[in-house]
Amino acid sequence: GAGVSQTPSNKVTEKGKYVELRCDPISGHTALYWYRQSLGQGPEFLIYFQGTGAADDSGLPNDRFFAVRPEGSVSTLKIQRTERGDSAVYLCASSLTPDEKLFFGSGTQLSVL
Amino acid sequence: RKEVEQDPGPFNVPEGATVAFNCTYSNSASQSFFWYRQDCRKEPKLLMSVYSSGNEDGRFTAQLNRASQYISLLIRDSKLSDSATYLCVVKTGANNLFFGTGTRLTVIP
Numbered sequence: 291g292a293g294v295s296q297t298p299s300n301k302v303t304e305k306g307k308y309v310e311l312r313c314d315p316i317s318g319h320t321a322l323y324w325y326r327q328s329l330g331q332g333p334e335f336l337i338y339f340q341g342t343g344a345a346d347d348s349g350l351p352n353d354r355f356f357a358v359r360p361e362g363s364v365s366t367l368k369i370q371r372t373e374r375g376d377s378a379v380y381l382c383a384s385s386l387t388p389d390e391k392l393f394f395g396s397g398t399q400l401s402v403l
Numbered sequence: 404r405k406e407v408e409q410d411p412g413p414f415n416v417p418e419g420a421t422v423a424f425n426c427t428y429s430n431s432a433s434q435s436f437f438w439y440r441q442d443c444r445k446e447p448k449l450l451m452s453v454y455s456s457g458n459e460d461g462r463f464t465a466q467l468n469r470a471s472q473y474i475s476l477l478i479r480d481s482k483l484s485d486s487a488t489y490l491c492v493v494k495t496g497a498n499n500l501f502f503g504t505g506t507r508l509t510v511i512p
Contacts, residue, residue: 325502331504331505332407332503332504332505333447333490333502334502335499335500335501338499346496346499348499381446394446394448396445396446397446
């Protein structure tokens with residue numbers, strides 16, 4: 291399909307483990323965003339990429355969270371030493387340019403047991 | 404203080420009713436404003452942008468009051484398919500979109 295693709299759709303892990311969440315943006319979209327959404331809350335900004343570089347990572351909660359976008363397309367959000375509080379839906383969004391409409395992927399539901 | 408505050412809801416309205424949602428934002432330098440719709444267990448999707456002069460898209464009308472830092476969404480002639488969570492979104496700075504917690508709407512037959 292032509293939309294934003296996120297894998298896996300569900301990830302169950304144990305406390306203390308490392309996880310990687312993948313986002314394939316719409317082809318040609320230079321801007322890529324990661325958000326986290328907890329139950330009953332709106333999406334919370336984590337990090338924004340313009341091309342390959344992280345233009346704004348002010349939303350990352352702590353140094354256990356890291357994201358990369360090495361070739362300016364696919365992005366991976368990495369979480370080390372997962373905690374139960376990390377459980378949430380992780381949403382990726384992309385836009386043609388930073389001023390354009392955002393298209394969201396369907397998210398990865400992360401459950402830390 | 405949260406960047407964006409919304410009516411918590413839930414709103415349960417009969418088909419055909421008119422319903423209004425409100426939202427306030429804290430940063431007076433905010434530049435762009437949006438309403439997103441999110442269905443249960445789905446991703447948010449842009450419903451409409453909100454312009455200073457107010458704008459309408461079919462049964463949906465959005466208003467912005469910069470002086471009061473207030474945004475509203477009016478839905479006329481509610482349909483069952485309007486049932487969803489409506490997220491107020493404010494863009495502040497170059498790239499940051501701040502989402503409200505959302506207001507849940509259920510339209511009842």
